[in-house]
Amino acid sequence: MSSNDPYIRQIQLSIQYIALTFGFPILILGIIGNILNIIVFLHKASYKHNASSFYMLVKSFFDLNVLVISLAGDIIIDGFHANALTSENWCKFRVPLAYINSLCSSSCLCLQAIDSYMCSSRNATIRQYSTIKKARYLIVGFLFVWICNECPYYFMKSANIIPNLTCQTSNTIYRTYRSYFTILVLNIIVPITIISLFGYLTYKNMHTLNTDGQYRLSTLTKQTIRMALYETIIVLLFKCPFGIAQIYLVSTANIVKDVYRQTKEQFITLFFYFYVYNANAVPFFCYFAASKSFRKQVIDTIKRIRFNQRTNLIFPLGEIVGATWQEHWFEHNQLLTRVYYGDDLALYYDDDVARSTVPYISKYLSDAWRYVKRNYGSFGPDERLYAIFHTGRYSGGHPSYYYSASHDFKNVIDQGAGPWFEQLGSMDIPTHEIFHIVEMASFNTQGSPGFW
Template identity: 30%
Template structure:
């Protein structure tokens, strides 16, 4: 992509962040505050456990706008990233952002399940819809969310990028990075809340349609209808906004795996060209000597990467190699005589982590 095209996209993203992001932030915060006022001012809502869940969800949504959208506007719209200058902000921004996101989705899940129990025709199941249980569940899930997301404080750190030299706020633990990508983003705040809310929302909608055939006070019937409509609107909004994002996230993970394999083969080929196809020294003893140097400079072997120590470069260099390439190196016998000497030399290394 040309520099001019990149500049155009950057400018467009900046303008969108400013002229769409700021009105969305203001409208969202005002709307969240109005939701809280409505739920707390009306007595019928104050006595409903479903309305309690929606109130807590509005609080977390408002906090999510401030912690997430506001910082994104500053980064994309005004190129001001406090996460680069402050390690405290780097850690706690992600902590609060993911805690608010997780709790918002938990609240809509609990509200949908609660409304299903509240509209159920079985009195025994209706007992599960009560304010006391809702209060305890919110406290429990808040504690769980805080303990879960404290990992963002532990594993997010400042790293200086080797190419640009800029400070970046990124995850420094590979295991936690994989957990966030494959479990937290795709499951816990991805497809799982959508499945739960759509399933129980459909059941609650069916129960509400049966209310006309049941003997209930008019106030209770209308309250159940209003709350069910509120919940279903939120469920539909989450479904149509989060589902495309989750699908794209899943596809991007698969795309990154494929791109890693392409980069792996390219990096391996480039390294071998440097070590074994030197234009001014091309005799086999020299190449085998370079191979021995390369072999003894490998710190450890992983299924995804080789890490070379300072014997090759002034600072550590990582060479990404996919599993297919590793299998070719250690198992394939379709090499010529000289190439097979290369394979046999590398085979002497530890292979405990190889596929």
């Protein structure tokens, strides 16, 4: 049957229409959403030390790559019939790269579901398996595995099927392996099974915790679990129909079909290919809908990000205090100098504190504050600890909290009189003051009746 047949021509025009009108909105919204995810997760210090949020961050990178490499290519090929993008060299570059990113994204989704289950478990041993260090190793490991899985494609001779304009290998065995194992099993069946199972187990854990109240999750953990569960539901909504369509195509691959059936199946296949890209495009909107805290962070990030021309870095306004800080509380009246600044700590000295102590103090307090945030939740909108050290004045120490104007709405520990690290136990006072911040401001809770 000629492709000039009006019915077939109409379906082909419908295919082109879907690619342009359905593909472009997914591409644009997906790129914007994933970029916002990356910015928020990178700028919020507490997210960098939580395994679930780390998986979300890395998944956003892979999802962005999938949309730019794979979806944009499909729009150009199917929407504009660009034959150049189905050349052998281009196919060998685009197809493996697209599947590496897609498989890595699915791996992050599965690891995220498993981590949510571990974090919500009442068993302390299971919870201990959720660490940022293990998460990094797992991401690198899966990336290596999927690169190895896709490497054979570079050595296979590609065949350009016209007019379908698809990239395929001429090696029948490898093509069958990709159709059944890589696409159907690894990219569809395994992710759907894992996120369904662990999503259900996580939901049961959360229900149990809400019922008995014996173990309390941190605010950050509850937030990431809720975000992960929302994403699981939405991803299943997009992956399951695509999986059913793929099972049908694989099971009928050896059946002789007339041109009408082939054209109809091409239309259905293309529709579900674009439909499943939503799974890579919508995570940001899932997180935004699931978490009030995430919504606030997104809005604050959009409003407060500015470009710092001196360092060519992007910083949120209001979170970076100046290089100096004038004390204006109690009898304190020193002009402090910032000697260290990181994701977890801003360290200030007066003129008499030895600068040689900066490496030790900054490491000790950064480690301590990360531990506190990991176990005792959020401490206001600014996640940093502001530590002030004096030598030769202001004996003892005191804390201040993010909800207090006395110290410019920062979580502060202020201590003297030193000298620091010249005697055993010199970190006792700073540690003691951190305990007070935990008591008075953990889980964004203001005040404690037990404070003395």
